[in-house]
Amino acid sequence: MRGWRAVLAVMWVGLAACDGTKVTDMPSQEEPVERADFNAKAAEALCERYARCGLIDDQERCREQQLSYGLINQVGLGSRYDEALEAGRIQYDAARAGQCVQALRDGSCDEAPVSLPMQNRGIEYDSRCRILWGQVADGAACQWSTECREGAYCDATVSSCGGVCRRGTPQPPVTPFDACPHDTVLIAAQCLEPGGEGAPCGTENGRPAGVCGQGLWCDAHGLTRGTCKPVSTEGQACDDYEGPWCGWSLFCREGRCQKPKAKGGACTAPGTGRFGTLECRDELFCDGDEGQPGTCRPRLAVGASCRNAYECGDGMNCLGAKPRDGVRGTCEPAPREGESCTEQLCAPGLACSSTTHTCVTIVRLGEPCEDDDACYFVGRCVDGTCKPVGAQSCH
Template identity: 35%
Template sequence: MLAGLWACGGDDDVPMEEFGTQVVQALCARAQRCGEYVRASACEDDMRRWNRPAALGLGTRYEDSLEAGRLRFDGAAARRCLDALRGRSCSEPALSDAAWWYGIEYEPACQLFARQGSSSECGMNLDCGPEGYCGHTSQNACEGVCTPRGAEDQTVTRPWMCASGLVLAGSPSRCVRPLEENAPCTLQSGNGAILPQPCARGLWCDVSGYRTCRRVGAEGDICENWQYYPCGPSLVCNDNRCAQPVREGHYCTAPAYDESSAFQQVVCQRELFCDADPESPGLCRPRRTERQECRLDSECAEGLLCKDARPQAGVWGICAKATGPDDACDNFEGRFCPRGYECLGGGTTSRCLPIVREGEPCGPTVGLCESINACEDGRCVTAEALSCQR
């Protein structure tokens, strides 16, 4: 029955169940064009390891809304979304922050669902159209009711509760307009801490310097290898200059060693690494395979780590298999799950499970909800919905 609700009927429409895979293909085509990867196929392999086809897909979270007639999936809009992602400029982020955090349907270029009717009942935010969100309060008996998004300076608790063009900031949190270039962007808390405020897209808050919103670095601009002066999308900081990712066999400067960085600073294309000691010149070479010697995790191919290396002492290690999906994990022992997964606690039963979004099935054999949500009766729900019910 849902198949009839999932498409508009055009020959070029994208089936809902295939959308996540096609998003990955579009993003990886752009990544190759922008020089982030040598090959799109390598990008797609990484994305699959990180569970991106599921995380960037639509799963089953809208089934109730589709069956109830509150939403209709627009397959033609999905095709336009994919075309926009594939053709996006290398100087722009591949996806918006909202799309990474909450789902591809929050990407401005991906308006995938059409609201049907004007009912105030809702199960998901998109049921309420672009001007509302699905709220849960004791006044509506904790049932989902469409609520207008917050205007500027209005106090709310979650980013999606703010009107379009506004972001959540401050304490107490409220909807504010992102700051423009050169605007002051810090506040001082009661205990004296300096707090950055949100800058507009393409800008960053120079907390330790001028304390104003500044533009991210363009190619050739000065940067710092630890990204205090960050470069723009699709660029890396190589020898303190923003540059395109370095290609195989070309000169690079290996980033400085810092344990807090998790050794993942990169200057070469993603399949490569800078073959040199930290802060020394070298050449970009293919990342090492299993059982090859290494200095840092970033020198090993995706899915491997540099076992027994001690960079501080100049001791090399060996590339070995890292903890993978469904493997036993222990954050205290350094057996961390790959990105896209979290460690389900429980002593000897701990294992890596996929992170799932609001509205998706959850549980010890299925997946773990994002930190802002909770698993209730086998499904991820918002913290507001859960606290309202209790």
């Protein structure tokens, strides 16, 4: 799938009362979503958006992907808060969950549905998806900032076994791994809020000058400071290297932003751009020799002749292919969990363990693991749980 975007399709207001419970100023216009249903509803909403924006045709296939190895699997409501939810240290907000799902469904086709805070830390760190509310008082023990009441953070670091909730916002250098407020990302020991049009971005004097929000790109070149500018829309000028960049649901070809092609559409093989954008819709591939004109066709089944893995169906590799030498391969299932990955890439949602050389399921920080390579994004397996790099054993 393409990049990530989110847009505020609905407005809501919520305040945390002094006892940690919520006060809602406006009634929700969306259907509440219970905790057990959240990931499935979020996946359904995201796939409806993909279809509306012309990225896919098969929504059922999309939902399966999202829940097994896609964005919702990576950033949705995982298992790391289960104990805190059961103990009452965190409360789940079904009404806000409904608003979050609606925002995922109704957002702009120019903006990635998943924001930088969602991508880096989880869907619950974007205020548009504020579905978890901390109940732990200031000064009391915590593992995550989501356990702390509004306006406080957990000061746990990678060298401590937990922390306490502290009032306020941490100042740079930020050492607690989960201390940044909602709608921000932790970069180079700073809590950065993705900026709007005209905001600084890139690097200045070796430090991050800022990052851009959805629907924007950074015009900085190399290790320099730049500004955030709107992405190009369909038909506008683009350049995948120098910019401007196309909106989330478009691809850049011949200097202009275009919509993905449907079955039978003309494309240029292999049909993949610098940022993973596809000329053909997701369940299709560009059938043609590399760099040559091709046609968008359905992805290939097991046993079919292929030039590369892009041409094969979900969870397959193109075994034996040597594209540079013009040698074709065969579409075959990629290794599954526990299978050897010494000679092949693992199936989506899995990583190849550098110790056992078998495929392991990728999980988020705070979730059970048996291998360092199983930890999504950044982390290592400590005491059977994915923790930030540098975390120590708490036995």
